[in-house]
Amino acid sequence: MSETSTNMAIHTISVYVANKPGVLARIAQIFARRGFNIDSLVVSPSSDGRYSRMTIASQGSAEGLEQIILQVSKLVDVMHCMDHSTGDAIVREMALAKLRVTFEQRTEVLQICEHFGCKTVDLTPTAMTVMVTGPSEKLDACLAMLRQFELVELVRTGKVVMARGDEVT
Amino acid sequence: MSEKTMTGAEALVRCLENEGVEYIFGLSGGAALPIFDAIVESKIKLILVRHEQGATHMADGYARATGKPGVVLVTSGPGATNTITGILTAHMDSVPMIVLTGQTISPMLGKDAFQEADVFGLTMPVVKHSYLIKSTESIPRVLREAMHITSSGRPGPVLIDVPKDFSAGEFAGDLYPEMDLPGFSPDSVEPDQTIVRQIAEALSKSRKPVILAGHGALISGAEDVLRQLAEKMQAPVTNTLLGKGAFPESHPLSLGMLGMHGTAYANKALVDCDLVMSVGSRFDDRIIGKAPLFCRDAVRIHIDIDPSEFGRMIQCDHYCQGDAKIVLERLLEHVGELNTKKWLTTLDGYKRRYPLTYKKRGGLKMQQILDTLNTMTGGDAIMVTDVGQHQMWAAQFCRTEKPNTWLSSGGAGTMGYGLPAGIGAAFGKPKSPVWVIAGDGGFQMTMCELATAAINKIPVKVIVMNNRYLGMVRQWQTMFYDDRKSGVDLEGNPDFAKLTEAFPGGKGFTLKRAGDIRKVLEKAMAYNDGPCVINAIVEKTDNVFPMIPAGAPLEEMLISEPKSNQKLEKPTGST
Numbered sequence: 001m002s003e004t005s006t007n008m009a010i011h012t013i014s015v016y017v018a019n020k021p022g023v024l025a026r027i028a029q030i031f032a033r034r035g036f037n038i039d040s041l042v043v044s045p046s047s048d049g050r051y052s053r054m055t056i057a058s059q060g061s062a063e064g065l066e067q068i069i070l071q072v073s074k075l076v077d078v079m080h081c082m083d084h085s086t087g088d089a090i091v092r093e094m095a096l097a098k099l100r101v102t103f104e105q106r107t108e109v110l111q112i113c114e115h116f117g118c119k120t121v122d123l124t125p126t127a128m129t130v131m132v133t134g135p136s137e138k139l140d141a142c143l144a145m146l147r148q149f150e151l152v153e154l155v156r157t158g159k160v161v162m163a164r165g166d167e168v169t
Numbered sequence: 170m171s172e173k174t175m176t177g178a179e180a181l182v183r184c185l186e187n188e189g190v191e192y193i194f195g196l197s198g199g200a201a202l203p204i205f206d207a208i209v210e211s212k213i214k215l216i217l218v219r220h221e222q223g224a225t226h227m228a229d230g231y232a233r234a235t236g237k238p239g240v241v242l243v244t245s246g247p248g249a250t251n252t253i254t255g256i257l258t259a260h261m262d263s264v265p266m267i268v269l270t271g272q273t274i275s276p277m278l279g280k281d282a283f284q285e286a287d288v289f290g291l292t293m294p295v296v297k298h299s300y301l302i303k304s305t306e307s308i309p310r311v312l313r314e315a316m317h318i319t320s321s322g323r324p325g326p327v328l329i330d331v332p333k334d335f336s337a338g339e340f341a342g343d344l345y346p347e348m349d350l351p352g353f354s355p356d357s358v359e360p361d362q363t364i365v366r367q368i369a370e371a372l373s374k375s376r377k378p379v380i381l382a383g384h385g386a387l388i389s390g391a392e393d394v395l396r397q398l399a400e401k402m403q404a405p406v407t408n409t410l411l412g413k414g415a416f417p418e419s420h421p422l423s424l425g426m427l428g429m430h431g432t433a434y435a436n437k438a439l440v441d442c443d444l445v446m447s448v449g450s451r452f453d454d455r456i457i458g459k460a461p462l463f464c465r466d467a468v469r470i471h472i473d474i475d476p477s478e479f480g481r482m483i484q485c486d487h488y489c490q491g492d493a494k495i496v497l498e499r500l501l502e503h504v505g506e507l508n509t510k511k512w513l514t515t516l517d518g519y520k521r522r523y524p525l526t527y528k529k530r531g532g533l534k535m536q537q538i539l540d541t542l543n544t545m546t547g548g549d550a551i552m553v554t555d556v557g558q559h560q561m562w563a564a565q566f567c568r569t570e571k572p573n574t575w576l577s578s579g580g581a582g583t584m585g586y587g588l589p590a591g592i593g594a595a596f597g598k599p600k601s602p603v604w605v606i607a608g609d610g611g612f613q614m615t616m617c618e619l620a621t622a623a624i625n626k627i628p629v630k631v632i633v634m635n636n637r638y639l640g641m642v643r644q645w646q647t648m649f650y651d652d653r654k655s656g657v658d659l660e661g662n663p664d665f666a667k668l669t670e671a672f673p674g675g676k677g678f679t680l681k682r683a684g685d686i687r688k689v690l691e692k693a694m695a696y697n698d699g700p701c702v703i704n705a706i707v708e709k710t711d712n713v714f715p716m717i718p719a720g721a722p723l724e725e726m727l728i729s730e731p732k733s734n735q736k737l738e739k740p741t742g743s744t
């Protein structure tokens with residue numbers, strides 16, 4: 001109702017949940033009902049095995065997101081839910097890019113890789129798979145360069161987030 | 170504990186007994202057989218319904234009348250899907266309820282086994298929480314958690330899907346296990362003292378305050394402190410449809426119901442006020458009209474136990490999270506009498522100028538029946554409504570004086586709610602007379618439950634307001650669609666009085682003339698051997714006023730029937 005702002009910022013949200021069946025479906029439903037697309041989603045066990053961590057990247061208005069966070073926080077199996085878009089939280093992502101490269105192109109690709117601190121994780125006479133890690137913007141920049149070659153496949157993990165210092169994620 | 174082995178179902182029933190459950194409303198079937206079998210030995214009374222939707226509304230009516238969660242037990246597949254309307258109804262209106270559904274055996278899950286439905290998935294958007302049982306041993310823990318979740322904080326329905334192999338399996342666990350709910354901290358009930366002080370400060374400056382009492386005030390049992398506060402401050406109180414009973418509607422400070430079909434004086438008070446304080450209402454679109462314009466120049470205060478309601482519909486100046494009763498108790502310490510004499514005089518002027526009225530000429534009027542019923546019961550009965558025009562007139566003309574004596578489906582607006590909810594209320598409050606006000610349309614959706622009432626000798630008194638129309642929709646077509654009637658004609662209704670007599674112990678009355686209202690109501694009051702139904706042949710095309718067209722600001726309220734040449738825009742609001 002109060003979605004007056006048309007500002008569709010990308011938000012990085014962390015959710016700390018009890019490891020119970022259905023919890024992901026319930027969270028996804030809240031986003032979907034509000035018309036928010038989930039751009040990326042990472043779920044993994046936390047340091048305490050009874051809980052899981054989720055990092056959700058999503059686009060939409062700030063007001064709508066505030067509501068979503070309140071509604072997600074309310075779920076029985078959710079410990080807490082936080083938006084990290086405004087702070088200076090650590091956000092990282094990893095991508096694997098498979099390129100079809102000729103012998104002549106290979107050196108150039110390796111130069112780009114070196115610049116972005118990528119690793120080549122697979123190399124065959126015709127293909128090369130590169131791993132790039134870092135903040136999402138860095139990945140975007142690196143991939144823009146790699147797209148000059150024939151990019152056959154691309155897999156991105158999606159963002160993971162962690163609050164700095166003593167702050168809780 | 171006895172050494173005798175028990176099944177998971179027996180453990181389940183034992184736990185329900187330990188939780189103080191008196192009734193289970195349900196209908197049997199294959200996947201729930203072990204549970205039905207376990208009830209045979211139990212002191213819990215099983216109420217066999219005629220349709221699973223009825224079971225959920227009975228549990229809902231029981232819960233709203235008593236404050237305790239209602240319990241439903243049905244089988245898998247269609248039995249379970251038939252409960253969804255009732256679960257939605259409870260969910261929308263924050264009603265505590267446990268729905269137990271049988272399920273196919275666990276190895277068959279996901280294989281489209283006979284009568285398998287993914288009930289856990291199907292109901293997810295309309296429950297407060299849900300479980301799919303994964304082992305026999307977990308049953309007592311899940312039940313304990315479910316009972317805790319359903320009524321704490323903001324109440325809501327909890328569903329437990331029980332595969333048959335686990336209910337039939339041998340139980341060797343603990344009947345009193347610990348709960349495992351690390352993420353569930355029922356919303357904190359104690360308010361922030363600074364915010365309470367800020368609200369008190371805002372109140373002290375107000376000359377034209379309105380307290381808006383919602384369902385949350387009833388859920389928290391805030392009626393006494395609300396009254397003390399209103400009287401101490403000399404502030405008028407309006408209530409939502411579901412807040413009826415939080416503040417006595419005959420009290421001089423009461424403005425009655427606000428909103429789309431609320432009183433003209435309540436809506437006018439909200440247009441003129443300089444402060445509105447909601448106590449447990451969620452600012453539904455039926456009360457705020459056009460959201461950005463609602464009380465735009467007033468100080469807006471929102472007290473609610475559920476912080477996700479804050480800012481959802483309208484932006485407020487003060488948000489106070491906490492239990493309504495506790496918040497009001499804290500506020501009471503910080504406020505004194507406000508200078509509202511002039512304001513109350515203005516409002517009394519509105520009350521005199523725009524009273525709730527109806528014309529006694531013409532055919533039999535629903536309003537007159539309800540007005541008479543109100544005088545006769547004096548607020549000493551549980552009133553249950555269905556959904557439609559009769560519901561709105563009942564809300565206007567039946568003044569609610571006490572908590573938990575007004576039961577109506579608000580958020581979902583579920584036709585068919587009335588009769589089964591009334592039966593549930595009668596089970597919960599056997600000493601209170603229970604009146605059901607139903608439309609001819611809605612009544613026909615769940616009238617099979619007359620059988621449930623008859624067999625259990627439930628003296629619920631039903632008035633079927635028989636206008637041969639789906640009246641509320643017909644009113645919209647008349648007003649906004651050039652009277653082009655489509656899909657609203659109920660001509661050819663059965664004789665509801667005769668129909669009732671077909672059930673053993675059922676009694677039917679027919680009411681046609683205004684002069685007979687009192688006599689027929691008296692007869693119905695005197696009949697207590699089973700359900701009775703008054704078939705009231707009322708005027709066909711009367712319209713409910715006041716009315717704020719959906720999505721319009723409160724200023725655009727139509728106090729009475731607009732002139733026939735006045736063309737109205739189609740409403741922009743949701744429904």
Ligand SMILES: Cc1cc2nc3c(=O)[nH]c(=O)nc-3n(C[C@H](O)[C@H](O)[C@H](O)COP(=O)(O)OP(=O)(O)OC[C@H]3O[C@@H](n4cnc5c(N)ncnc54)[C@H](O)[C@@H]3O)c2cc1C
Binds near residue numbers: 263428431492578581
């Ligand atoms: C045909 C039709 C017409 C209608 N017309 C009107 C109308 O004119 N006027 C009207 O008012 N309604 C009308 N309604 C009903 C309307 O749709 C809503 O259901 C109703 O307004 C909601 O009332 P509520 O917010 O008080 O209750 P609920 O929707 O039950 O909300 C209760 C609120 O209280 C909070 N709460 C719960 N427990 C506590 C606690 N312990 N402490 C504090 N807060 C708590 C909850 O979090 C929630 O926010 C109509 C419905 C129909 C079907």
Ligand SMILES: Cc1ncc(C[n+]2csc(CCOP(=O)(O)OP(=O)(O)O)c2C)c(N)n1
Binds near residue numbers: 559581583639642
């Ligand atoms: C299950 C369901 N279906 C449809 C509606 C839409 N609806 C709202 S009021 C109404 C008319 C109700 O007619 P009736 O029960 O005769 O009551 P009246 O308005 O005539 O008093 C309808 C169809 C609804 N609320 N619930």
Ligand SMILES: [Mg+2]
Binds near residue numbers: 640
């Ligand atoms: Mg009708």
